[in-house]
Amino acid sequence: MHIYDIIIIGGGPAGYTAALYATRAGLDAVLVERMSPGGQMALTGEIENYPGFDEGVDGFTLGMKMQSGAERFGAKTEYAEVLSVDFSENIKKVTTTNGELFSKTVIIATGADPRKLGIDNEERLTGRGVHYCAHCDGRFYKDKIVAVVGGGNSAAADALFLSRLCKKVYVIHRRDTLRATKIYHEPLMKAENVEFLWNYTVQEILASDGRASGSVLKSTVNGDTFELKVDGLFVSIGREPMTSFLNGAVELDGNGYIIADETTKTNVAGIFAVGDVRTKALRQIVTAVSDGAVAVHYAEEYLNSNN
Amino acid sequence: MSVLKVTKENFDVLKKSEKTVLIDFYADWCGPCRMVSPIVDEIAEECPQYLVAKINVDEEPELSAAFGVSSIPTLVVMQDGKIKEISAGARPKAAILAMLQK
Structure with a gap:
């Protein structure tokens, strides 16, 4: 031995x-x-x-x-x-x-x-509209609509990277301000195709034909929910x-x-x-x-x- | 055996293969793809019972779309021209072999 x-x-x-x-x-x-x-x-x-x-x-x-x-x-x-x-x-x-x-x-x-959202169908949809590496998979969403979940440095970097490729990038964050360091704030706020959805969490991932097609978001302020249609969901929550x-x-x-x-x-x-x-x-x-x-x-x- | 580089032109080889087929969809610039690539090479060398292929998603967008690839690396196991297993993301060698043996 x-x-x-x-x-x-x-x-x-x-x-x-x-x-x-x-x-x-x-x-x-x-x-x-x-x-x-x-x-x-x-x-x-x-x-x-x-x-x-x-x-x-x-x-x-x-x-x-x-x-x-x-x-x-x-x-x-x-x-x-x-x-x-x-x-x-x-x-x-x-x-x-x-x-x-x-x-x-x-x-x-x-x-x-990467931390998962912890939603039932998340694993089944991984690589089919649910992603954890924007750098790897972002290019499959050229001119499409995507959402980034999270508000830290990696979420901000992902959103910025995707904003140069995609038609529209939603940033879904459970708080009303980014945790990311200052270096990301200005370019993100300036990007015309980036829209922030403050105070929301992802409650459900919608799917059609075995691919993610959107998500149900829940307000952390008043509990209201609404459906957001996206082609891809990039999870960056730590x-x-x-x-x-x-x-x-x-x-x-x-x-x-x-x-x-x-x-x-x-x-x-x-x-x-x-x-x-x-x-x-x-x-x-x-x-x-x-x-x-x-x-x-x-x-x-x-x-x-x-x- | 060595890895077969597959394009639209020779894709039929995979469909008609009598051996179980492993396909690695990759891109040169993708970190996790570069992690998986040497593992796929090893499987090709060590397991002649499989036909091991790589498809470059940048060069073969149509093939990638046909397999619904929207994440790389994506590993696909095919048998008798049909998809048996499909898995997105980098996987250790043991997990890839398990996919082939299922």
């Missing part, structure tokens, strides 16, 4: 930074990734706020570069999905679709997935941490994020949480990579004191 120093779960920016720091420090580490490098970052067309790229960089390329940067020092990627974990013994066990892995420490870097596989192995907060402070230490010794999956104020690529380095620092400290 091979026992690694560190198993890293998740191949986004936090995971591959941890892999880089671990292998460069001479530790025996493996990274488990279910699909391909980059995580949520790989779904981002243009990244303008990761330093060192004066003309921006696309997220997929940055993910591949982070992987090859870690491989340069011997990091390995195991392509498999983690099914369950057992952190109850000194030697930690991670069960994957390719079999069991054992290690002295584990760094959890599983990130987050993220959900990927922690269900942990099954209680570490402590989570009420929203499912792993409770850990800036040391990235969880409530279990030798287990660390990095990137978007951790409780933190700002979820960005720069804070994710920072977590990756910090976690390896404390993992080394743990390994030194337990060997």
Whole structure:
């Protein structure tokens, strides 16, 4: 049985930074990734706020570069999905679709997935009028009518992106003002084909011929409802941490994020949480990579004191 | 086997295939498509019992429309010229193999 120093779960920016720091420090580490490098970052067309790229960089390329940067020092990627974990013994066990892995420490870097509206027919209509990636699917709605649900940064960016393609973009937001940072406000207000529907939530998704055809909106002010006909609905209402596989192995907060402070230490010794999956104020690529380095620092400290 | 690049001209090959067919609808500029693409290549290499094809949605808008593709990547499993499974979004390898084995 091979026992690694560190198993890293998740191949986004936090995971591959941890892999880089671990292998460069001479530790025996493996990274488990279910699909391909980059995580949520790989779904981002243009990244303008990761330093060192004066003309921006696309997220997929940055993910591949982070992987090859870690491989340069011997990091390995195991392509498999983690099914369950057992952190109850000194030697930690991670069960994957390719079999069991054992290690002295584990760094959890599983990130987050787009949050769903939680409406019955939503999953059936995903990719058929209900979408979570405007950058990927927006072009199928050229000159059509779409709605963006949400009021944060990613919703604002999606609405702006779609306004350049589509005939009309509705922005459905449950509050009366955007949560997005100022940089988005002016261009959105200026775009003539963007219309804000303040104080509404999506109550129902209407479908015809197996495709979404509109939605029933409900006022958060007086409870009134009305039907809005759209060709596509782009959902951008935040993220959900990927922690269900942990099954209680570490402590989570009420929203499912792993409770850990800036040391990235969880409530279990030798287990660390990095990137978007951790409780933190700002979820960005720069804070994710920072977590990756910090976690390896404390993992080394743990390994030194337990060997 | 290698992946078959499919256009309007050779689409009949998929309809007439005796093997189960996997089609990956993709675009070069789409992040999740680039995540799935190497997985589809691997399946083509490792599983000669399937006919694995890729269709570029930018170059083949008519084929994409015929399959009702409005999200990429979209993965389609066809058997005897009929659509058996259709799935929008990037999927891990195990999930794609499960679609083929259904």
